[in-house]
Amino acid sequence: MNKNIWKKFVYLAAILLVMLIPVSDISAQTERDWMTNDEFLQKLDEIEANSSGKVQVDVVGHSRLGNAIMSARVGTGDQVILINGSIHGNEKSGAEAIVEILDYLGTSDSSFAQSVRDEVTIVTIPRLNVDGLEIPQRQNIFPWDEVVSDYPHLEGAEPAWYYNQGNAGFDINRDFHADLDYEVVAEDLPGNTLDFGFFITKESQILRDLYVDLQNEFGVVEAFVDLHHMGTPKLNKTGEEVTIAIDPPPLGPDDSTKYDNYPLDRDKSKRYALAAARGVKELSDKEETGVAQYIAFQERDFPGQARTAFALNGTATVLFEMPGQQPQFGYDQDLVDRVENGLWGMISRMADGSIDDLNGDDFVTEIPRYWTDNITDMRDVMGRFTEEGQFENASDARLLDNHLAALENYEKQENEEKMVKHLNGLKSLLDHQQEKGLIESEAYRRLYGDADLLLDRWERELTGDSRDIYLIGENQLID
Numbered sequence: 001m002n003k004n005i006w007k008k009f010v011y012l013a014a015i016l017l018v019m020l021i022p023v024s025d026i027s028a029q030t031e032r033d034w035m036t037n038d039e040f041l042q043k044l045d046e047i048e049a050n051s052s053g054k055v056q057v058d059v060v061g062h063s064r065l066g067n068a069i070m071s072a073r074v075g076t077g078d079q080v081i082l083i084n085g086s087i088h089g090n091e092k093s094g095a096e097a098i099v100e101i102l103d104y105l106g107t108s109d110s111s112f113a114q115s116v117r118d119e120v121t122i123v124t125i126p127r128l129n130v131d132g133l134e135i136p137q138r139q140n141i142f143p144w145d146e147v148v149s150d151y152p153h154l155e156g157a158e159p160a161w162y163y164n165q166g167n168a169g170f171d172i173n174r175d176f177h178a179d180l181d182y183e184v185v186a187e188d189l190p191g192n193t194l195d196f197g198f199f200i201t202k203e204s205q206i207l208r209d210l211y212v213d214l215q216n217e218f219g220v221v222e223a224f225v226d227l228h229h230m231g232t233p234k235l236n237k238t239g240e241e242v243t244i245a246i247d248p249p250p251l252g253p254d255d256s257t258k259y260d261n262y263p264l265d266r267d268k269s270k271r272y273a274l275a276a277a278r279g280v281k282e283l284s285d286k287e288e289t290g291v292a293q294y295i296a297f298q299e300r301d302f303p304g305q306a307r308t309a310f311a312l313n314g315t316a317t318v319l320f321e322m323p324g325q326q327p328q329f330g331y332d333q334d335l336v337d338r339v340e341n342g343l344w345g346m347i348s349r350m351a352d353g354s355i356d357d358l359n360g361d362d363f364v365t366e367i368p369r370y371w372t373d374n375i376t377d378m379r380d381v382m383g384r385f386t387e388e389g390q391f392e393n394a395s396d397a398r399l400l401d402n403h404l405a406a407l408e409n410y411e412k413q414e415n416e417e418k419m420v421k422h423l424n425g426l427k428s429l430l431d432h433q434q435e436k437g438l439i440e441s442e443a444y445r446r447l448y449g450d451a452d453l454l455l456d457r458w459e460r461e462l463t464g465d466s467r468d469i470y471l472i473g474e475n476q477l478i479d
């Protein structure tokens with residue numbers, strides 16, 4: 001071989017090496033993605049095999065398209081927590097966090113792992129909506145004509161309100177009923193956000209059946225957690241991005257009488273929500289300033305969700321909402337760690353019994369919001385918009401805040417007439433500033449929307465209309 005050509009080869013090889021090493025390194029990092037279903041099944045197999053019998057994996061049922069829906073169970077404690085992931089197929093972090101917990105509890109000999117296994121039983125369906133996950137889409141796949149062939153007595157009935165024609169499937173997290181024996185009848189269709197769901201989907205039936213089995217085994221299912229994803233909102237006061245939002249069940253105002261006949265324990269759910277929020281903060285090596293209360297202005301009332309139906313059966317229920325849905329948002333280890341830490345926050349306090357000593361009200365006062373339930377929230381967001389320069393003149397911002405300060409007083413006095421009058425005044429002022437180009441559109445839209453929400457509430461107070469008939473459109477539902 002010609003000496004020069006040989007040299008050239010060596011040179012080329014060196015170049016290739018230099019090029020390949022960083023490239024393959026980078027691709028190894030960026031290639032990490034959410035688990036596929038095959039990877040998930042393989043991971044569960046490994047965890048079960050390595051656990052010396054501590055983790056038990058089962059097929060708990062099959063989806064509409066015939067895919068296996070898996071459950072896993074670890075621990076022998078007499079209090080049970082049921083953890084559900086991916087009820088929405090475009091929300092994937094739940095299973096990632098759950099397998100890490102199963103992996104740890106299946107193999108660790110630490111005294112902590114031992115005490116969790118002794119005191120708590122963890123049962124989980126990490127990926128409920130397997131068919132939706134494959135696409136991914138929020139709904140399952142169950143075209144209405146197939147519903148009618150499965151339930152011939154629904155012939156001619158209008159589809160359930162949470163059936164999505166375009167995606168030919170159901171929002172499974174609207175398909176629940178507090179009466180766990182409920183069977184769908186045509187007269188109840190299509191229903192609405194303030195009604196229970198209908199247990200039409202196989203997936204809701206599978207989760208319901210598992211819940212009922214656990215009720216029979218343990219007497220009561222202590223806790224239920226549902227793991228979701230949402231948008232990417234900012235905290236009212238600081239404008240920091242929300243990194244996890246946590247929520248007790250949305251069942252109307254705390255003083256609502258609508259659910260008086262159910263064993264609903266609102267404070268218990270708040271204690272578990274607080275435990276989750278503190279878990280995220282305590283177990284992270286970062287300063288977790290983005291932990292938030294999920295949007296829960298007092299009118300939110302969605303009894304058809306899994307978590308609300310189970311709460312109405314006496315279970316403490318908590319929702320996690322992680323920022324960013326799939327496929328747009330890729331794998332994020334920090335995000336998965338937050339889900340895991342939130343779960344540990346509850347599980348560890350169940351194990352040592354301290355969860356019952358928490359004060360549920362602390363969840364509301366300690367954890368910040370990114371949404372509005374009262375005028376004080378509006379003033380928080382107003383202060384941030386002012387700092388961010390969303391007003392042309394300082395005097396315009398001051399005018400609005402003076403208006404809000406007056407409203408805050410009327411709100412404390414529960415003066416319905418003044419609230420209605422001055423909220424209308426606030427809206428006119430916002431319109432005026434917007435017409436004159438004195439306010440950025442973000443601030444205008446947020447403050448105007450907030451004013452509308454509160455105006456609706458105070459008009460109802462004024463006219464004596466029940467708040468229990470507050471209907472919210474499907475497009476405003478995210479959890």
Ligand SMILES: [Zn+2]
Pocket residue numbers: 088091227228229478479
């Ligand atoms: Zn969701």
